[in-house]
Amino acid sequence: MMQLTAVPLLIPLVMSFVLLLARMQGIQLQRILNLIVVTLLIVVSSVLVNNSLSGEYQVYLLGNWQAPFGIVLVLDQLSALMLLITSILALGALWYAIKTKADENGSHFHVLFQLQLLGLNGAFMTGDLFNLFVFFEVLLLASYGLILHGSGAQRTKASLHYVIINLIGSTLFLFAVGALYGILGTLNMADLASKIAILPAENQAVVAAAGLLLLVVFGIKAAMFPLYLWLPAAYANTSAPVAALFAIMTKVGIYSIIRVHGTLFSEGAGELAYYYLPWILALGLITLILASLGVMAARGLREQVAYLVLASIATLLIGIGLNSPAALSATFYYLIHSTLIAGAMFLLADVIARGRGTFEDKFISAPSMPSAILVGSIFIFAAIAMIGMPPFSGFLGKLLILSAALEHAWYTVIVTVIMISSLLLIISMARSGSLLFYKTQTVTSETIQTGEPLNKSALMSVVGLLSAAVILVIFANPITDYTQQIAQQQFNSSNYIQAVLSATAITE
Amino acid sequence: MEWLIAIVIGTLTSAGVYLTLRARTFPVVVGLTLLSYAVNVFLFAMGRLTIGQPGVIDANALGYADPLPQALVLTAIVIAFAITAFLIVLALKSRGELGNDHVDGLTVDLDEEVIHLKGTKS
Numbered sequence: 001m002m003q004l005t006a007v008p009l010l011i012p013l014v015m016s017f018v019l020l021l022a023r024m025q026g027i028q029l030q031r032i033l034n035l036i037v038v039t040l041l042i043v044v045s046s047v048l049v050n051n052s053l054s055g056e057y058q059v060y061l062l063g064n065w066q067a068p069f070g071i072v073l074v075l076d077q078l079s080a081l082m083l084l085i086t087s088i089l090a091l092g093a094l095w096y097a098i099k100t101k102a103d104e105n106g107s108h109f110h111v112l113f114q115l116q117l118l119g120l121n122g123a124f125m126t127g128d129l130f131n132l133f134v135f136f137e138v139l140l141l142a143s144y145g146l147i148l149h150g151s152g153a154q155r156t157k158a159s160l161h162y163v164i165i166n167l168i169g170s171t172l173f174l175f176a177v178g179a180l181y182g183i184l185g186t187l188n189m190a191d192l193a194s195k196i197a198i199l200p201a202e203n204q205a206v207v208a209a210a211g212l213l214l215l216v217v218f219g220i221k222a223a224m225f226p227l228y229l230w231l232p233a234a235y236a237n238t239s240a241p242v243a244a245l246f247a248i249m250t251k252v253g254i255y256s257i258i259r260v261h262g263t264l265f266s267e268g269a270g271e272l273a274y275y276y277l278p279w280i281l282a283l284g285l286i287t288l289i290l291a292s293l294g295v296m297a298a299r300g301l302r303e304q305v306a307y308l309v310l311a312s313i314a315t316l317l318i319g320i321g322l323n324s325p326a327a328l329s330a331t332f333y334y335l336i337h338s339t340l341i342a343g344a345m346f347l348l349a350d351v352i353a354r355g356r357g358t359f360e361d362k363f364i365s366a367p368s369m370p371s372a373i374l375v376g377s378i379f380i381f382a383a384i385a386m387i388g389m390p391p392f393s394g395f396l397g398k399l400l401i402l403s404a405a406l407e408h409a410w411y412t413v414i415v416t417v418i419m420i421s422s423l424l425l426i427i428s429m430a431r432s433g434s435l436l437f438y439k440t441q442t443v444t445s446e447t448i449q450t451g452e453p454l455n456k457s458a459l460m461s462v463v464g465l466l467s468a469a470v471i472l473v474i475f476a477n478p479i480t481d482y483t484q485q486i487a488q489q490q491f492n493s494s495n496y497i498q499a500v501l502s503a504t505a506i507t508e
Numbered sequence: 509m510e511w512l513i514a515i516v517i518g519t520l521t522s523a524g525v526y527l528t529l530r531a532r533t534f535p536v537v538v539g540l541t542l543l544s545y546a547v548n549v550f551l552f553a554m555g556r557l558t559i560g561q562p563g564v565i566d567a568n569a570l571g572y573a574d575p576l577p578q579a580l581v582l583t584a585i586v587i588a589f590a591i592t593a594f595l596i597v598l599a600l601k602s603r604g605e606l607g608n609d610h611v612d613g614l615t616v617d618l619d620e621e622v623i624h625l626k627g628t629k630s
């Protein structure tokens with residue numbers, strides 16, 4: 001069988017350079033090329049998801065160096081799923097950017113877009129801790145460019161915070177990597193895990209400290225309390241397609257916690273087994289409370305959606321913290337849902353802001369926007385899906401996490417916090433919907449209609465991403481079967497370790 | 509030598525943390541640079557400090573110097589260098605757009621008192 005494992009990295013890497021050269025032929029060529037490439041990535045990652053269904057680990061030895069001496073790419077079911085979500089979300093964001101001409105507001109949008117995908121795909125596939133750092137930097141550098149795309153003083157200010165906090169995060173990442181290397185003498189995740197299993201007791205404290213340092217780094221990426229303060233401003237002030245694509249960026253942090261901590265400190269790790277979990281659960285609960293308050297206090301729709309993203313991250317952290325196959329399976333289901341719906345919400349917020357003209361997305365009474373009934377209906381649909389009311393996927397995801405929580409010792413606290421936060425989200429989304437769509441001013445000579453007419457072809461990507469909420473419910477059975485498989489595979493980290501370390505180099 | 513290296517790393521880190529917590533962009537940039545120096549020396553020391561040892565290739569030598577931290581440090585230096593350059597340009601851009609060099613975009617008078625938030629009116 002042909003090795004497809006490295007293809008999700010090679011396509012964006014090569015195409016980013018091609019797109020840079022294609023710039024001379026005008027933006028139209030770049031747009032078409034980029035659309036083709038992202039569609040191709042969806043196809044490739046669908047094939048990879050299909051390949052991974054067998055439960056086999058596909059290990060790719062870069063440069064034919066055997067692990068742990070070389071860098072490995074490992075494709076298992078979780079990586080394949082993340083690749084697929086990324087490419088679907090990317091298509092939605094890209095289509096919206098092209099149709100609203102948001103990609104013309106600055107140079108190199110398409111190049112940075114592909115580099116961003118390279119960083120994301122790399123982070124999801126690598127089996128080496130230092131390589132994870134490198135791919136983090138690739139995706140961060142691209143995201144620095146994308147978050148500044150377009151202009152505006154507020155955007156520059158939010159970006160400055162974003163860059164500085166991520167730079168600090170990178171430094172901490174290197175400290176953690178250095179400490180782990182100093183004690184264990186390896187950087188391959190599978191090899192690290194097998195070395196931690198036989199770690200002498202006097203070295204455990206350093207490894208534990210390095211592990212928690214890594215948790216801080218991934219917490220910055222995932223926007224975990226108290227490291228989330230950069231997120232609302234950064235996401236609310238950047239351009240809509242970039243914010244939609246960034247819905248996957250916080251999930252990189254979640255993925256890294258599951259992958260790195262779930263592999264390094266799993267059952268085999270002796271005294272260090274799952275020592276990080278109380279932190280994740282407690283911080284997830286606090287994040288959820290603060291995110292719900294943030295949703296209530298938001299002054300504009302984009303800020304509100306940013307806090308909704310935070311709430312979904314908190315729910316995912318709680319799911320990880322519960323640490324059972326059922327909870328992890330529910331976490332993956334909710335992760336698919338929250339990524340795609342959050343992307344759609346950012347795009348929808350931009351559609352609404354454009355329709356309201358000078359009033360933008362602020363929660364104040366404004367003249368009715370063009371095609372208010374259509375946009376309003378989509379808003380109700382999206383809001384119900386996002387906050388987790390029946391009948392859409394958000395409800396199902398939260399239900400699965402709640403039912404997994406019933407077996408946990410802290411279940412009263414967890415259930416109470418999730419229920420109250422859901423109530424707060426429902427109240428605030430109802431309030432913002434009625435402010436945006438019902439409490440409108442009549443158009444007089446003084447309050448002129450300043451909004452743009454509805455851009456129907458751009459709205460298609462909102463509808464496309466939102467259709468995930470329906471698809472995830474209709475096909476809930478096969479999808480939860482799949483997420484259960486992923487959770488099982490994630491829990492059997494000894495299989496992962498063995499698969500990586502026993503992968504043999506190709507001989508002539 | 510271990511003591512010296514440890515003190516150097518500690519000094520660089522604490523100076524870096526102190527400067528990163530300052531309110532203006534220039535000290536923050538310098539602080540981040542110091543932090544990245546500290547982490548580079550730290551990575552280097554994590555391969556254990558050896559003197560006069562060859563790389564892995566010499567079959568007759570008694571020991572060898574770990575070559576991997578050097579590769580890691582090289583990668584880290586390149587990345588930190590690129591991002592620092594980016595950050596300086598971004599700091600200049602924010603100085604131009606917000607009219608001051610405060611990290612929070614605040615206008616500060618001579619008594620270091622916050623007057624008002626600039627850049628919100630756009």
